[in-house]
Amino acid sequence: MTEPAGIDEKTTQEERRPTALEQMGGVSGLIYSSVPIAVFIVCNALFGLQAGIWSALGSAVVILVVRLVRKEPVQPAISGLFGVAIAAFIAYRTGSAKGFFLFGIWTSLVYGSVFVLSILVRWPLVGVIWNAVNGTGTDWRRDKPSRLGYDLATLALAAVFAARFVVQRWLYDSDHTGWLAFAKIAMGYPLYALALLVVVWAVRRSDKRLKTLREARAAEEADTEAALRLKYDRRPNEA
Template sequence: MTSLDKPTTTDQDSSEAEAAKAVTEAALFEAFGGVRGMVETVLPGLLFVTIFTIDKDLHVSAIAALGVSLLLVAVRLVRRDTVKHAFSGVFGVAFGVVFAMMTGNAKDFYLPGMIYTLGLAVAYIGTTLAGVPLIGLILGPVFKENLSWRTRNPGRKKAYAKASYAWGLILLAKCAILFPLYWWADTAQLGWVLVSLKIPPFLLAVYLTWVFLAKAPAPIDVFAEMEAKEQAEKERKAAQTRSSEA
């Protein structure tokens, strides 16, 4: 093999970088549910506002939204897929339905979700200020690094902090649009704006997370370390046994 045939360090670095990006992309896809998760997030609210815009019937709109949420969970159960994203959607819709039915105000269907968004924004920023970025707590197990990034991987902790700030600020900006509309707009107007703001801010936050993590140091696989330690311990004990028998 000539020197021209040998892979250069730059080529190897490029391949490693691409592999790291692919791993990060797959992890984010798993953590946040991918395209299907986004559909399950949007569909109940879209159905509610569509029906309410047409006939102004709170009960029909609410029952339809809850029904489609339950249907999405049933489909996942039948297919034996993970149900965490669909179940979170059901709980969110159920809270909205109960709240709207109790107050008789159709706009209150959206209020629990808006309060949750505000709370999540505060959590992202607050945990980052406390030195434990929420996005790191969410993605650590997905990357098999758990909390090793806190003390052993400062570059990765910094990336998680940036990503958490991004999520927090994006969600705060979303709340800054929705809460005034809750007071000033009618139900249909609020609903259509809310539906339109479901996906774009989410995609922006996921993209920024991907950018920050793709440039960060690789995660430390603590599970692989534990397995290696267990294997080394077994080999040590086996060697001691052979030595004692000899």
């Protein structure tokens, strides 16, 4: 009696998917993402640009090692290390501390433009990505309320990228490096969390609608099949 329960429990654990927060690195990821930026600003102010660059790179590597040792998801750390490496290279080439933030500024513009474009071509990226990952096909595009929800979710993410670009670009042009670092941290995960609320709403709304539509379609097909079977079953009796 206990064996099936154990198997069911194991199956449930294996089928459990990580939450969106876990995929972004969990609560620790919110902290880790800001460490290289803070280290860069402090070391640059105290010891100069070169020290700031190498310290930021070193902190990103340490974060990756810590995640490996603690067996935490390493994808956010690898992405973070890659981003810090590019930012550090740009700062080194420009010879300016604010160059450390230039890659992120223009990346926000590119991402925001792609998200807006996906809405204009009627393939909102949130819907495309979510349903592709879950293998649920493209039924959501034929349901107008579902597509509208995904449009709003995609627009919310586009607004996040647009806000980051506008604010950080202004701070960059104004040479407010300290505030630029603050804006990069404050407009990172906190803004994503707000947009994620819209994403979760759109996903749940669409999944619920599609499930209802599939059940209604299945019931209609079952009724049609039953009616046809009854019709053919009556023919011999009528003859």
